[in-house]
Each structure stands twice: as C-alpha cells, then as structure tokens.
Amino acid sequence: MKPRIAVLGCGYWGSNHIRTLKSLGALHAVSDANIARAEGFASEQDCLFLEPEELFKRDDVDAIVMALPPQFHAENAIKAVEHGKDVLVEKPIALNVADAERAVAAAKANNRIFMVGHVLRFHPAFEKLKALIDDGELGTVRYIHSHRLGLGKFHTESDALWDLAPHDLSMILAITESAPTEIRGEGAAVLDHLSDFAHLHMRFPGGLKSHLFASRLNPYRERRLTVVGTKAMAVFDDMEPWDRKLAIYRHAVWQDSGHWAFTMNEPNYAEVASGMPLTRELDHFIDCIGTRAEPRTGGEEAVNVLRILTAGSINHD
Structure with a gap:
C-alpha cells in the first residue's frame, strides 16, 4: 500500500511534486492558501482538495510534502509531525537555525520521518x-x-x-x-x-x-x-x-x-x-515512510546546511 501523501503549497515547485506523486500513485490531496489554485490541481489530478488547517487533522493523510515560502516551513512542519504526519520539507527548511532545530527535534520527539528536499x-x-x-x-x-x-x-x-x-x-x-x-x-x-x-x-x-x-x-x-x-x-x-x-x-x-x-x-x-x-527523491521518501529508515537527506543535514x-x-x- 502506498502512503497517502498531501502536498501543501501549489506554486511552481509544489506543482512538480503534485504531478510526480500522482505518477507514483501516492498523491492523496493538495492544499494551498490560494484555494482556487489548489482546487484546480485537485480537479486536474483527481485528488482531494483540503484547506491548510484541515489538512493536519485528517486521519487519511499519512505524510505531507511542504513547498511553501521558507519562512512558513518550520511552523507547518512542527504542526504536521505533532499531528502524526511524516514530512518532506523543501529547502531551506527555515530562515534561521533555531527554527530548523525546533522542527527537526519535534519530528524526532514524535517519531516522524523528516526529510529535506535536497533533490540533487x-x-x-x-x-x-x-x-x-x-x-x-x-x-x-x-x-x-x-x-x-x-x-x-x-x-x-x-x-x-x-x-x-x-x-x-x-x-x-x-x-x-x-x-x-x-x-x-x-x-x-x-x-x-x-x-x-x-x-x-x-x-x-x-x-x-x-x-x-x-x-x-x-x-x-x-x-x-x-x-x-x-x-x-x-x-x-x-x-x-x-x-x-x-x-x-x-x-x-x-x-x-x-x-x-x-x-x-x-x-x-x-x-x-x-x-x-525528483522522482527518485519522492520514491526514497515513500520508501522511508514504509520502512521508517532515516532519509538520505534528513534533519541533521538540513540543520548543517542552515x-x-x-x-x-x-x-x-
């Protein structure tokens, strides 16, 4: 069974995640503050549209890929892992080291996968x-x-x-x-x-x-x-x-x-x-969700980069 993954952020790079997850059979939902844009992707990709606040509370969402402006990554990553979701957070995961460390620590405390989108x-x-x-x-x-x-x-x-x-x-x-x-x-x-x-x-x-x-x-x-x-x-x-x-x-x-x-x-x-x-990166994320293995590009690396x-x-x- 593929995990049910939602994409939060339907901008340029988020749209690439959406299409790639769809091709991998793991796209479950899309979400964005721009509701019209998110609804358009939901219709195009035949998946759920969820408002951002609803996204974190859904039991049918196993993991979230976050492609937001970087100043919003840490707070949303913390919210996600505290609601039991695994996360892949696009780079940079925060605009300061303290916020990045808080997000990584929250994932560890909640036994959640934390992966960063260092796609290369x-x-x-x-x-x-x-x-x-x-x-x-x-x-x-x-x-x-x-x-x-x-x-x-x-x-x-x-x-x-x-x-x-x-x-x-x-x-x-x-x-x-x-x-x-x-x-x-x-x-x-x-x-x-x-x-x-x-x-x-x-x-x-x-x-x-x-x-x-x-x-x-x-x-x-x-x-x-x-x-x-x-x-x-x-x-x-x-x-x-x-x-x-x-x-x-x-x-x-x-x-x-x-x-x-x-x-x-x-x-x-x-x-x-x-x-x-990107396909190989998301394949790796899906595998880590299933095996609970530490991602190749995990939280420690993300903090070191910051x-x-x-x-x-x-x-x-």
Whole structure:
C-alpha cells in the first residue's frame, strides 16, 4: 500500500511534486492558501482538495510534502509531525537555525520521518560521482567548487545564497562527510538589500577546501560541480546532455627538476543511470515512510546546511 501523501503549497515547485506523486500513485490531496489554485490541481489530478488547517487533522493523510515560502516551513512542519504526519520539507527548511532545530527535534520527539528536499542528492549523475569518490577513483579529494548561476528567481525573504546554495551545500557535505571548520562569505546586493551574488569559502577537516558561487542576476545559466582529487578530476554539469553530465578528467601534475609539469587528457564520460531526480527523491521518501529508515537527506543535514548559510551570510544596508 502506498502512503497517502498531501502536498501543501501549489506554486511552481509544489506543482512538480503534485504531478510526480500522482505518477507514483501516492498523491492523496493538495492544499494551498490560494484555494482556487489548489482546487484546480485537485480537479486536474483527481485528488482531494483540503484547506491548510484541515489538512493536519485528517486521519487519511499519512505524510505531507511542504513547498511553501521558507519562512512558513518550520511552523507547518512542527504542526504536521505533532499531528502524526511524516514530512518532506523543501529547502531551506527555515530562515534561521533555531527554527530548523525546533522542527527537526519535534519530528524526532514524535517519531516522524523528516526529510529535506535536497533533490540533487538524488540525481543519477551525482550518485555516480559519489560512488566514484567512495571507490577511490579520484584519489583523495582536495578541492570542490560549485557554480549555480542564472536569472531569477527573486524572493522577498531569501537571497541568492539561501535560495540557490542549499543544493550545492548538500552535495558538498555528502562528499566531505563532515562539517566545515572555517566559513567565509562574500555577497553583493544589486536590486535591494538582499544578495544577488554570493560566494562561500570553506575549509574542512584534513585540509580539503571548497568554494561556492551562486547568482540570481546572471545573463547565462550554469549548474556545475567540480571535484579535484589527487588521481583525477570530475565535473557534474547539469546543463550538458545526459550522456555528458559527468566528465572524468585524468590529468597528471608532477614536479620535474624543481618545476611543475602537467599533461592534459580528454575527458571520459561516466555512464549515468536514467531517472528524474525528483522522482527518485519522492520514491526514497515513500520508501522511508514504509520502512521508517532515516532519509538520505534528513534533519541533521538540513540543520548543517542552515548553519553554513548563516555563517556565510552577508548583511547589506
């Protein structure tokens, strides 16, 4: 039996959850403060429409996917778990660490599944990259840098760092398997007081370093994660066609008579399994509901991501 899942929030990303859960046979209801919009999705997807306050009290709702403006995530997640619902909360799960910790603690106290929507952790290209790293194919990882650039989206409460960086921070934390020991942030606000450009510089145990660049005011799109190891380098480029999304470069660098030398090689493209990241993410959520296993992207990771965002945030006048 598939769990009966409701989606709270029928905006752009919530609509993707709605359609994907329907395809998985797990969509039971939709809810939104915009009643007309939610009723439209209920009619289109042949599921229940529930007003937000009613949603939490329904015995026929096993779990809730929340795709709300981030300032509303924590309070609704707490309400959901206290009513016995498992939750998948879109990123960021809160706008401060304290609220995130309260939501995660409430889920634990009520023995509920708490999962965060770090969807790129479920991208087959990233899963392949992580497997190559774990198998030692890149050697010791020394540096990771990510670029997530584009035009929009613009929010009134969250800046480019908080809106865009959680995806990459989740992947970086999965690779390093540790929290950074040093964090330095730089940002630039162009449109208003919220950063439209953001850089994060991080240092991890063992000397590994990482740099993240996020922009919502860029003329072109870039979605790239690069991992530099002692044996090889890898690039996960989500703008590339499927068969070129994960490139492995086996360049060589060495010292010769006191001087650095190097050779460059053409990339090999790793074979990447098929499958849409959101479908795989929601499949994982459904599996965790049934098995009661801790999600791959659970509450502890979500809080760690918020700690990094908080430490790297720049205040603008």
